[in-house]
Amino acid sequence: MAMTGVLRPGHVQLRVMNLDDAVRHYRDIMGLTETGRDAEGRVYLKCRDEIDHHSVVLREADCAGLDFIGFKVLDEATLDRLEADLRAHGLETTRLPAGELLETGERVRFQVPSGHWFELYAKKTAVGNGCGLVDPTPWAPENKRGMAPLRLDHALLYGPNIGAVQKLFTEVLGFTLVERVLNPEGSANLIIFLNCSIKSHDIAFAEYPEPGKLHHCSFLMESWEDVLRAGDIMSMNKVPVDIGPTRHGVTRGRTIYAWDPSGNRFETFKEDRQPYPDHAPLTWTFEALGAGGGLDYVQRKLHETFLTVVT
Structure with a gap:
């Protein structure tokens, strides 16, 4: 099928009650790669076969749960169109500036009727999966550790x-x-x-x-x-x-x-x-x-x- 519009889940921001314990779990036991930390203290991680900078963001808080989930869209024109469509459907949207999440472009955030916060974005820095773009290897040994999800x-x-x-x-x-x-x-x-x-x-x-x-x-x-x-x-x-x-x-x-x-x-x-x-x-x-x-x-x-x- 032709991939247009919304492409895929891009990231989740999770609330964790002890950041060190959470990093040990997601990085050392599950085997995700830590890709950055920001001024707010959030930790960014990616799975081994993901191309983009991060898919999991950990934020220390008083209670566990989900802050928001982001989906990547095809391009900025698609982001503009979907924001207009969401507003026409009766939802309020908020534009978050590029860089508010590390290595991520502008995001359109909205709340769905179940009470969950979602966001759409078109740009995130590609850091690769370690296999290369020319004559790639099937997997990168340095990335296959712990549970090693794709x-x-x-x-x-x-x-x-x-x-x-x-x-x-x-x-x-x-x-x-x-x-x-x-x-x-x-x-x-x-x-x-x-x-x-x-x-x-x-x-x-x-x-x-x-x-x-x-x-x-x-x-x-x-x-x-x-x-x-x-x-x-x-x-x-x-x-x-x-x-x-x-x-x-x-x-x-x-x-x-x-x-x-x-x-x-x-x-x-x-x-x-x-x-x-x-x-x-x-x-x-x-x-x-x-x-x-x-x-x-x-x-x-x-x-x-x-x-x-x-x-």
């Missing part, structure tokens, strides 16, 4: 009004509804999975009474074996695991969920489905989310923490 892949966000969120993302931002889980009554969507590519999802939302909550940020692994290796590293470093290793029925992803030192959930994930925009969305009943293996295909059960623990 990229920041997606996030699942909890909040209210996901029907309005779906309308915004599909009708204004050009995303596609790929998969959905119905509520227990079967009358509305409980969880929606949206993409702007052919990934199983670039962002997902679950209906939840409290606004602006983070369920997890997901990091793409190269293989199922690398997901299992990440599990070994979690155990060696006493990283608390929530679910897995297992497979989802929903999205067919192979996965382990665990928590960083502040209690932010993260996922090591191997994608196993690539839907095109003309594919009909898949629908799961709430009953099948548990007994049908939608969440945990191996054990075919719901995990209470998955439905209730958010930051």
Whole structure:
């Protein structure tokens, strides 16, 4: 498919309660590369196969959670057009100046009906993945350490009004509804999975009474074996695991969920489905989310923490 408009998830800014512990987790245990620190004390990191300067920003705060998530768009003309479209849809937008995030151009920030803050941007300094642009190597040995995820892949966000969120993302931002889980009554969507590519999802939302909550940020692994290796590293470093290793029925992803030192959930994930925009969305009943293996295909059960623990 032609990649235009919104291209991909570009970065998340996470609140952590102890910056040193968080840096040790994301840099030394997970294996992200630290790429900078700014005057506010924020720490910037990237995954090993990412080209741009950063995908994870850590900010020390009194409580854990998500400050905002940014998506990269094709170019500045696209940024201007989408800002106008967001305003026409009734959302307020704010322009943040270039450089407010390290090595990042102007950003358009807005709040969606679930209470989460998003931003769009067109420019971020390319630092490369260490493989080179001419006769590249398949991977850079200096970047493959720790769990060694390839990229920041997606996030699942909890909040209210996901029907309005779906309308915004599909009708204004050009995303596609790929998969959905119905509520227990079967009358509305409980969880929606949206993409702007052919990934199983670039962002997902679950209906939840409290606004602006983070369920997890997901990091793409190269293989199922690398997901299992990440599990070994979690155990060696006493990283608390929530679910897995297992497979989802929903999205067919192979996965382990665990928590960083502040209690932010993260996922090591191997994608196993690539839907095109003309594919009909898949629908799961709430009953099948548990007994049908939608969440945990191996054990075919719901995990209470998955439905209730958010930051």
